[in-house]
Amino acid sequence: MTSYALHDIPDVENVTISPDARHVRIIDQTQLPMRRVFLDISQREDMYEAIHSLRVRGAPAIGIFAAYSMAVLATGIDGLPYGEFRDRLGQMGTYLDSSRPTAVNLGWAIRRIMAVVDAFPMKKVPEIVSLVCQEAIAIQEEDIGMCRKISSYGLSLVKDGDGILTHCNAGPLATSRYGTALGPLFLGKEKGMTFHVYADETRPLLQGARLTSYELHQAGIDVTLICDNMASLVMKQGRIQACFVGCDRIAANGDVANKIGTSGVAILARHYGIPVYVLGPWSTVDLACRTGDDIEIELRDGDEIKKKFFAEPTAPEGVACYNPAFDVTDHSLISAIVTDRGICRPPFTESLMALS
Numbered sequence: 138m139t140s141y142a143l144h145d146i147p148d149v150e151n152v153t154i155s156p157d158a159r160h161v162r163i164i165d166q167t168q169l170p171m172r173r174v175f176l177d178i179s180q181r182e183d184m185y186e187a188i189h190s191l192r193v194r195g196a197p198a199i200g201i202f203a204a205y206s207m208a209v210l211a212t213g214i215d216g217l218p219y220g221e222f223r224d225r226l227g228q229m230g231t232y233l234d235s236s237r238p239t240a241v242n243l244g245w246a247i248r249r250i251m252a253v254v255d256a257f258p259m260k261k262v263p264e265i266v267s268l269v270c271q272e273a274i275a276i277q278e279e280d281i282g283m284c285r286k287i288s289s290y291g292l293s294l295v296k297d298g299d300g301i302l303t304h305c306n307a308g309p310l311a312t313s314r315y316g317t318a319l320g321p322l323f324l325g326k327e328k329g330m331t332f333h334v335y336a337d338e339t340r341p342l343l344q345g346a347r348l349t350s351y352e353l354h355q356a357g358i359d360v361t362l363i364c365d366n367m368a369s370l371v372m373k374q375g376r377i378q379a380c381f382v383g384c385d386r387i388a389a390n391g392d393v394a395n396k397i398g399t400s401g402v403a404i405l406a407r408h409y410g411i412p413v414y415v416l417g418p419w420s421t422v423d424l425a426c427r428t429g430d431d432i433e434i435e436l437r438d439g440d441e442i443k444k445k446f447f448a449e450p451t452a453p454e455g456v457a458c459y460n461p462a463f464d465v466t467d468h469s470l471i472s473a474i475v476t477d478r479g480i481c482r483p484p485f486t487e488s489l490m491a492l493s
């Protein structure tokens with residue numbers, strides 16, 4: 138195999154690839170905050186499982202993981218002739234892409250890798266594998282840069298001392314480095330600013346409690362954990378000046394799919410006159426989706442509601458559960474969409490198009 142330079146990216150430890158591109162390493166996010174367990178993954182079934190069971194999660198992190206997974210899988214079949222190599226890798230990409238439906242970054246990253254394969258049919262397969270590895274590294278490096286820009290734009294929307302409500306987790310664990318919705322808070326801290334962050338626990342899988350409060354608390358940022366049904370009260374009490382949330386897919390009209398409960402936060406915020414800012418990389422914008430109605434919402438196992446984090450089941454065995462993992466926030470409830478390309482304000486159809 139042609140050699141390629143693997144950059145050592147300090148501080149980014151939730152998703153990395155081994156120097157020989159034989160495995161992807163992730164922090165198993167299902168075990169946080171109690172245990173910091175790293176998993177080395179080299180088989181496609183385990184890659185699928187890692188995404189499906191949210192060991193690696195958050196739209197940008199899923200994209201980075203998928204790109205590195207494709208690089209590992211490509212490395213494993215680099216002895217094949219080009220046509221067979223392309224077909225096998227394409228099939229594996231389709232398989233990985235089916236692990237979760239809502240976050241656009243998953244398919245986006247896989248398509249980006251396959252575009253490299255398709256661009257060089259005349260090259261030797263080991264050379265193509267090398268280019269695939271470089272592309273995967275580029276996806277992660279670009280994400281770091283995008284998070285930094287998003288953080289900077291986001292910080293311009295708030296002032297020192299503000300109370301910020303966030304939902305789910307859109308921090309470094311969900312991306313690389315700063316994160317998106319949490320990025321301005323980390324950047325503000327670096328600049329000596331203080332924010333009072335209220336983190337929704339985010340039922341049923343508690344990404345807010347387990348991951349957001351963990352990341353912010355570790356960074357020394359003032360964070361207070363609340364149950365999801367307390368958001369209205371803290372808004373009414375005047376503790377919140379802005380809501381910062383991430384996104385899994387942004388439709389062309391500005392409708393936004395994000396973790397289930399986000400639309401409820403936005404509806405409450407509208408009632409109390411609090412701005413709602415959606416922060417995400419441009420790779421999360423899907424102009425092929427006309428509106429939020431075109432976004433597929435992932436349905437997950439009801440046991441996540443009644444069993445997952447409890448020693449004893451919290452509901453009768455056999456009771457029906459409805460467990461959509463995401464909802465769509467109507468564009469009319471969103472004050473701005475903050476991307477690495479700039480801040481989009483309503484009307485979003487025009488402002489998103491202007492940056493495309």
Ligand SMILES: CSC[C@@H](O)[C@@H](O)C(=O)COP(=O)(O)O
Nearest residue numbers: 194195196305307311383384396
């Ligand atoms: C920067 S991450 C943005 C979103 O992916 C995040 O807010 C979210 O909804 C994650 O859901 P998850 O089911 O934990 O993958």
